[in-house]
Amino acid sequence: MRASIKRILIGRPLKSTELGEQKLNILKALAILSSDALSSVAYGTEQILIVLASISVIAAWYSVPIAIGVLFLLAALIISYRQIIFSYPxxxxxxxxxxxxxxxxxxxIAGGSLLVDYILTVAVSVSAGTDAITSAFPVLHAHTVSIACFLVVVITILNLRGLTESATILAYPVYLFVFALFILIVTGLYKIATGHVSQGLHAPLGTPVQGITLFILLRAFASGCSALTGVEAISNAIPNFKEPAPKNAxxxxxxMGSLLALMFSGIxxxxxxxxxxxxxxxxxxxxIARETFGRNMVYFFIQGTTALILVLAANTGFSAFPLLAYNLAKDKYMPRMFTIRGDRLGYSNGIVSLGIASIFLIIIFQGQTEQLIPLYAVGVFIPFTLSQTGxxxxxxxxxxxxWTARLSANLIGAVITLTVxxxxxxxxFTHVWFAVVFLPIIVTIFLKIHRHYRDVGEQLRIHSEQPAIExxxxxxxxxxxxxxKVVEHSLNYAKTLADQVYAVYISFDREDEKRFEEKWRQAYPDVRLVTLQSRYRSILQPLAKFIDTVQHKAKERNYEVTVLIPQxxxxxxxxxxxxNQSGLLIRSYLIYRKNVIVTTLPYRFKK
Structure with a gap:
């Protein structure tokens, strides 16, 4: 039953030889890896205006020069990450x-920041998509968190079905969004050019604004830089491209950079x-869509595609997170399970972990996009700065x-990203202090995992100067x-492995002990029975003491001690x-004791 449901949701398992078919061409890669960056158009401008509106509506004209600054930084990042793609294919x-x-x-620090950033990518994208849905249908405002969590589950299942299949499905809404935004921008510019939009709706560029400060402008610029999140995803996912992978990436x-620049500046x-x-x-x-078209079919088309791209922008996280986790796990900084491919040849452990973590964040922040975006932006600008410096x-x-031209591009990028x-x-700081606290914790965890794997490697390594003692x-x-019959089956098996077999019975009262010893002598006279009295009705303590005694004697004779548990x-x-599952209890207790081999012999019932 469980396997059937899995097949329906995820699909049939793929052979390892089919891995090449799971690579992406440029059009599919643009859809699956650029959806995060392109979708940020839907909230990047809004983040600038939120800061400026705290001073005055007139201050909105500052959004134009701020947007130019954001575009300049975008150009620097695109040049830099293009160099990274060819340097680290x-x-x-x-x-x-x-x-x-x-x-x-x-x-x-860069890896930890990006992992957190991809979790936030999913949480922010889905939350923003849910906002777009509730903007069109206000009656759904009360169900924001439930809708967002449901959408994360859907995207997780979609990604578990495989890279090519998810890219094929996602390509349509991504390109529909780009088409819808260009319709909106071109129509809006046409209405402005033909005089259908009053010039009195906005303050002219350069209008003095009382109360505006450099601090406010820098804060607005930093908020607008949230439109640049996701730019780095392509450099993390180069192995997902068809050959020649670096050129295609x-x-x-x-x-992606060209589309993002056009749409962001237009909006x-x-x-x-x-x-x-x-x-x-x-x-x-x-x-903007309502002012341009009214609440007609075109408006709902734009809102629908915006909601779709915002939700599906989470797919950038689902594409990049598993690969980054794989690289960290390969270097022994994360658990080995992140290096394993699932039935559909994707790194399914990374996909599922990302889905669970993002749902957790959505619930904590109650799906409030504006609460998540500052953390989101910090998570990506830390690796931006480190990669430029590197x-x-x-x-x-x-x-x-x-190299001097390349150095200049990276130097400009490093200075700007560090400034941001x-x-x-x-x-x-009140929104991003979490990063200051959490990043050192993540790095410490990485180092502890790495130390553990190093210690395990040292202990598993065979040393010729220290031959094993047989x-x-x-x-x-x-x-x-x-x-x-279970006991009989176990004893017969034990006698095939060793000449010295002890059957151990834990008794809670003397009468029971005597009765059992009598029955045992009649049933198995050739197997030595050891009965242990337990005053406090514990099975584990008397058994452990007896094992210690046997171990001490076995060590003198260079014998191994095996506890065979009938189950x-x-x-x-x-x-x-x-x-009562006492066999499982004994196994769980003994498995961590030194120098004891614990094995379970199953006996399967037929009815």
């Missing part, structure tokens, strides 16, 4: 760049010219042909609770709750 992006050029801890990056200009002010219950894109060191160290990061911490015999202890297996799983 194995993927990993900021994590590998920082680790190789700035050291282990810098790499782990670089082309996809340029396409910002329309918001300024229309005199749009941010509202609690309606997004800026919704207001590339600077790489060019200075290697000095390849044309500082602005975030200065202007929104045991000369085996002592088997069989805990018994009665004289049954009957009911035909139906629910029957297990009808039995």
């Amino acid at each position: 194995q993927g990993g992006g900021a994590y590998l760049v920082s680790k190789e050029n700035l050291g282990e801890k810098a790499g782990l 670089a082309k996809t990056l340029i396409l 910002t200009f329309l918001a300024y010219y229309y005199g749009i002010a941010p509202k609690h219950d309606e997004t800026v894109v919704s207001q 590339m600077i060191i790489k060019w200075v160290r290697e000095k390849p042909a044309g 990061l500082i602005i975030f911490f200065l202007t929104k 045991p000369e015999g085996n002592v088997i202890i069989v805990p018994v609770a009665g004289i049954t 009957f297996i009911p035909k139906k799983s629910w029957h297990n709750i009808l039995h």
Whole structure:
């Protein structure tokens, strides 16, 4: 039953030889890896206006020069990440760049930041998509969290079905969104050019605004930089591209940057010219579409595609998170389970972990996008800064042909991203302090995991100067609770493995002990029975003491001690709750004791 449901939801398992068919061409990669960056158009301008509106509606004209600054930073990032793609074609992006050029801890900070960022990508994207849905249908406002969690589950299942299949499905809404936004921008510009929009709706550029300060402008610029989140995803997912992977990834990056620049500048200009002010219950894109088309079919088409892209932008996180987790796990900083491919050849453990973590965040923040975006932006600007700095060191160290031009691009990018990061911490510390506390914890966890794997490797490594000591015999202890077929089956098996077999019976009173010893002598006269009295009705303590005694004697003779636990297996799983499961209790207790081999011999019931 469980397997059938899994097949319906996820699909048939794929052979390992079909991995090549799961690679992405440019069009599919643009849809699946750029959806986060492209979708940020829906809230990037709004974040600028929210800050400016705290001073005055007139201050909205500052959104135009701020947007130009954001576009300049976008250009610097695109140039930089294009260089990273060709320098590190194995993927990993900021994590590998920082680790190789700035050291282990810098790499782990970048990797940890990106992992958190991808979790926030899913939470922010789905929350923003839910906002777009509730803007069109206000009656759904009360169900924001439930809708967002349901959408995360749907996207998680979609990604578990495989990269190519999810990309094929996601391509349509992404390109529909781009088409819808261009219809909105072109129509809005046409109405402005033909005089259908009053010039009195906005303040002219350069209008003095009382109370405006450099601090406010920097805060608005930092908020607008949230439109740049997701730019790094392509550099992390190069192995997902068809060959030649680096060239295809670089082309996809340029396409994404171009589309993002056009849409962001268009939406910002329309918001300024229309005199749009941010509202609690309606997004800026919704207001622009309503002013341009009214609440007709075109409006609902734009809102529908915006909601879809915002929700499906989460797929960038689902594409990049598993690959980054794989790189960290390969380097032994995360559990090995993140290196395992699932039935559909995706890193399913990473996909499921991301889905659970993002649902957790949505519930904590109650789906409030404005509460999540500052954390989201900080999570991506830390690796932005580290990767730019790492590339600077790489060019200075290697000095390849044309390295000064590359160095200049990375230097400009590093200065700007560091400036934005500082602005975030200065202007929104109450929202982003969590990153200051949480990142050191993540790095510490990475280092502890790495230390554990290193210790395990040292203990598993075979040393020729320390040859293994072969045991000369085996002592088997069989805990018994009665004289049954299960016990008989276990004793017969134990006698094939060792000449020295002890059956151990734990008694709670003397009379019971005498009766059992008499029955045992009649049933199994050739197997030594040891009865242990338990005053406090504990099975584990008397058994452990007896094992210690046997161990001490076995060590002198170079014998191994094995505890063979008889375990009957009911035909139906629910029957297990009808039995006391003492075998499992003994196994759980003994498995962590030194120098004891614990094995279970199953006896399966037929009815």
